[in-house]
Amino acid sequence: xxxITIERKVLEKNDEIAQxxxxxxxxxxxxxxxxxxxxxxxxxxxxxxxxxxxxGRLRIGVIEGxxxxxxxxxxxxxxxxxVIQIVTNGGCHLEARLVxxxxxxxDLHQLDLLVIENVGxxxxxxxxxxxxxxxxxxxxxxxxxxxxxxxxxxxxxxxxLIINKIDLLPYVNCNLEALKQNALNINPSLRVxxxxxxxxxxxxxxxxxxxxxxxxx
Amino acid sequence: xxxxxxxxxxxxIVRESIPETCSAEVQSIKVRLGALSGVVPESLDFCFTAITxxxxxxxxxxxxxxxxxxxxxxxxxxxxKIKGPFxxxxxxxxxxxKLISGTELQVVEIEMAENGSETQ
Numbered sequence: 368x369x370x371i372t373i374e375r376k377v378l379e380k381n382d383e384i385a386q387x388x389x390x391x392x393x394x395x396x397x398x399x400x401x402x403x404x405x406x407x408x409x410x411x412x413x414x415x416x417x418x419x420x421x422x423g424r425l426r427i428g429v430i431e432g433x434x435x436x437x438x439x440x441x442x443x444x445x446x447x448x449x450v451i452q453i454v455t456n457g458g459c460h461l462e463a464r465l466v467x468x469x470x471x472x473x474d475l476h477q478l479d480l481l482v483i484e485n486v487g488x489x490x491x492x493x494x495x496x497x498x499x500x501x502x503x504x505x506x507x508x509x510x511x512x513x514x515x516x517x518x519x520x521x522x523x524x525x526x527x528l529i530i531n532k533i534d535l536l537p538y539v540n541c542n543l544e545a546l547k548q549n550a551l552n553i554n555p556s557l558r559v560x561x562x563x564x565x566x567x568x569x570x571x572x573x574x575x576x577x578x579x580x581x582x583x584x
Numbered sequence: 585x586x587x588x589x590x591x592x593x594x595x596x597i598v599r600e601s602i603p604e605t606c607s608a609e610v611q612s613i614k615v616r617l618g619a620l621s622g623v624v625p626e627s628l629d630f631c632f633t634a635i636t637x638x639x640x641x642x643x644x645x646x647x648x649x650x651x652x653x654x655x656x657x658x659x660x661x662x663x664x665k666i667k668g669p670f671x672x673x674x675x676x677x678x679x680x681x682k683l684i685s686g687t688e689l690q691v692v693e694i695e696m697a698e699n700g701s702e703t704q
Binding site: 368369370371372373374375376377378379380381458459460462490491493494495515516517519520523552553554555 | 586589590593594596597598601602608611615620621622623669670671672679689690691692693694695696697698
C-alpha cells in the first residue's frame with residue numbers, strides 16, 4: 368500500500384474565499400454580519416425593523432439567502448437598499464463563494480454595513496465562514512429555552528444572540544432566563560439583545576449597537 | 585444535510601492530491617472528524633458513496649477517525665473530555681477554557697493500491 372499524506376482542511380477552499388471576502392470588506396471599511404437562525408425566528412423581520420431605523424444614517428447592503436423564492440429580497444427592497452438574493456435551490460447554507468459572487472454585484476464603496484441573511488438552519492451554516500465580521504444568532508421565544516443546548520455549534524460560533532418575539536413570553540412555554548443561561552453556558556462571551564418586532568422592544572438598542580460597530584470599522 | 589457538499593470537497597481534495605501520472609486505485613481515504621464538526625459520519629459516508637459511484641474512485645472507502653471534544657482549563661489546569669453541550673471545565677466549572685480538539689474536519693491521507701504504474 369502507498370500512503371499519500373494530505374492533512375488538509377476539508378473546507379479550506381471555502382475558508383480561503385471567506386478570507387478574500389473579509390479583506391475586501393475591511394478594505395472598504397464595511398462592517399458585516401452573518402444573520403443565522405432556524406426558519407421563522409424573525410431574521411427578516413429584525414432586518415426590516417433595522418433598515419427602517421438605520422436607513423439614512425448608515426449605508427446598508429443586504430445579501431439574502433434562501434432555499435427558494437426571492438420573497439425576502441422583495442421585503443428588503445421596499446427599504447430602497449441594495450439587495451442581492453441568493454437562491455440555493457435546496458442548499459441548506461450559504462458558502463463563501465456564493466457571497467463572493469453576490470458581493471461582486473454590489474458597490475462596496477457605497478456601503479457602511481453588509482447584512483448577510485443566511486438560510487434558516489441552525490446546523491449547517493455554523494461550519495461555513497462567509498467572511499463576515501461576526502455571526503448574529505437569532506432565537507425566538509416560541510422555539511423554547513432549550514434551543515441553545517440542542518444546537519450548541521451555532522451558539523458557540525456566534526458573537527451576538529438576539530432573543531426575538533419576547534412579546535409572546537406570557538403565552539409560550541419559554542423561560543427567558545433559562546434560555547439566556549443555556550446560551551451563555553455554551554458561549555459566555557455572547558452579547559444578548561432581547562427584541563420584539565411586533566412591539567419594537569429592544570430594536571433601538573440593537574440598532575444603536577450595530578451603528579456603533581459600523582462606525583468604528 | 586451539508587454532508588453532500590462536504591463529501592464533494594473531500595473528493596476535490598483527493599483528486600487534487602493524486603499525481604496525474606499515477607494510475608493506482610484509491611483504496612481508502614482517512615478523514616478526521618471532530619465531535620463538534622457538525623458532520624454526521626454515517627451521512628457523510630452515504631453521500632461519499634453516492635457521488636463516487638460512477639467515478640474511478642468508486643472503490644474508495646472513507647475511513648473516518650472520530651475525535652472527541654477536549655478542553656484545557658486555565659483555572660485548574662485540568663484537561664478533560666466533554667460530551668455535553670456545555671463549554672465549561674467539568675472539574676471546576678470554570679469558563680476559562682481552551683478547546684484542544686473536537687472541531688477537526690480534515691482529509692488526513694489517501695491509501696493507494698500497489699497495482700498502479702507511475703510514469704514520468
